[in-house]
Amino acid sequence: MTALPQTTAKKLGLVIDLDTCVGCQACVTACKGWNDQGAGLSDQQPYGADPSGTFLNRVHSFEVQPPEGEAQIVNFPRSCLHCEDAPCVTVCPTGASYKRAEDGIVLVNEDACIGCGLCAWACPYGARELDQAAGVMKKCTLCVDRIYNENLPEEDREPACVRGCPTGARHFGDFADPDSKVSKLTAAREGYALMPDLGTKPVNRYLPPRKKDLRHEASVLAPLLDIQASGFAGWLDRVLGKI
Amino acid sequence: MHPAPSVILFSVFSGMGFGLLAFLGFGFVQAAGWIAFLWWGLGYGLAVIGLLAASFHLGNPKNALKAFSQWRTSWLSREAWASVATLLLLAPMALSDWLGLGLWRGFGCLGAVLALVTVFTTAMIYTQIKAVPRWHHWSTPLVFLAFALTGGAVLAGLAVAQVLLAGLVALLLLVWRIGDGQFARAGQSMNTATGLQGEISVFERGHTAGNYLLREMIYVVGRKHAAKLRGLSLVLVGPLPALVLALSGLAVWGFAVAALLHLIGALMVRWLFFAQAEHVVGLYYGAR
Secondary structure (H helix, E strand, O other): OOOOOOOOOOOEEEEEEOOOOOOOOHHHHHHHHHHOOOOOOOEEOOOOOOOEEOOOEEEEEEEEEOOOOOOEEEEEEEEOOOOOOOHHHHOOOOOOEEEOOOOOOEEEOOOOOOOOOHHHHHOOOOOOEEOOOOOOEEOOOOOHHHHOOOOOOHHHOOOHHHHHOOOOOEEEEEOOOOOOHHHHHHHHHOOEOOOHHHOOOOOOEEEOOOOOOOOOOOOOOHHHHOOOOOHHHHHHHHHHHHO | OOOOHHHHHHHHHHHHHHHHHHHHHHOOOOOOHHHHHHHHHHHHHHHHHHHHHHHOOOOOHHHHHHHHOOOOOOHHHHHHHHHHHHHHHHHHHHHHHHHOOOOOHHHHHHHHHHHHHHHHHHHHHHHOOOOOOOOOOOHHHHHHHHHHHHHHHHHOOOOOHHHHHHHHHHHHHHHHHHHHHHHHHHOOOHHHHHOOOOEEEEEEOOOOOOOHHHHHOOOOOOHHHHHHHHHHHHHHHOHHHHHHHHHHOOOHHHHHHHHHHHHHHHHHHHHHHHHOOOOHHHHHHOOO
16 A cells, blocks of 8 residues: 555664765665575666666765865765655555555555556656566665564674675664664764655664864974074064065 | 557547547537447547557556455556446447437446546646656646547637637646646755765666666667757647648538648647656656
């Protein structure tokens, strides 16, 4: 049913630390690797002239010149934010798109999907990609087949992108619980939502890059160079200064 | 947005067809016997061709019947219901006009209203999408309804078509003007998309090859010719058909030629409706 639940018992989602992310694409690969099993995420001409494929997670890199301080490169992983008011769900004509009342995960029932693509249009974040081979919509499932999977060792019961991140830039947890790791991280580091004005109420939060030190503008020799001129040089300095 | 031929054909043909069906349903066309059969047939034909074209847009059409299930939330589902209900409800009126059964016109009026409701639901599929600011505006349903009524009036051979043709041109000029400022008014930028402060530019797109998002949502091909296409489509969609109607003295051949010219113009306008629509996801790619 494409009506959104009023509230969800849990709000599972990710915290992505833009300060820590090094843009290595390990999360992209881990995601593709895990989710390529079973129904799969198809590629078109992966080794051909014009390769293309379905991914649930993409890492962009931006060059940012902050209002103060040095320019920096920010690596920016982009995936489904599991919005509370998910526009992709309500537009679905078949009920294939839905948001789970128990944990807030937004999923696609591929058996009911007609591949009309309207949900991908409705998503401001580009979280959904139509699988060109299967003809149905694919999106991040928060690795719903890992996080509750008791056949996996406990440390593996988190999304593949989180598990695979070598720098610990991705965190998984329940935002409805104020004591969870993700809630505390968001509070401590002023985590924010993307394009909040669109009213989608994303669950995922991004942690901004930490403030960097300012470059020392003056030379380390400055104390030695700050010589007060005296005598003829001092007179010249004063005269030239007045012209 | 990618101007998929299937969706352009669907929205233009079905819009025109439902517009004609509305005029026929209201009883604005005095026709009986086989002439009535052909006229109703044209309306049904256009509407059905349009709906069939839409099914070619689906990646997995075998589930198409499920699209009727979510009418409570989805405009696409509501459109499915409205279109089928219109076609069914108008069938007795069409039979009555054809065979002279004398069915009460109120029945046809009900179907006619529903035909216009169908066009409205089609427009709402686009209007509801906040991520495409150009579409997310009250003018979108107005343009779709204006096209349906104008195209329908020309096909129905009504003199009022000339007024509607002029009105459509004025509406398009206004809507294009509004539409060009919609993205800026929506207030989304690379800063809001990423939450980062300062000046932002793309360093790497994250993938060197193309993907579904770039093909579907960040379609920029042909935008450089948009101004020329606007001018050309505007002439074809309104003034030229009106001129042909006037020169022909509202003769049947005049309406036929005018309808054809209007149709070509309408297809071009609808192509621009998609090609010029910018999706906010483009901001992640430094594009619009």
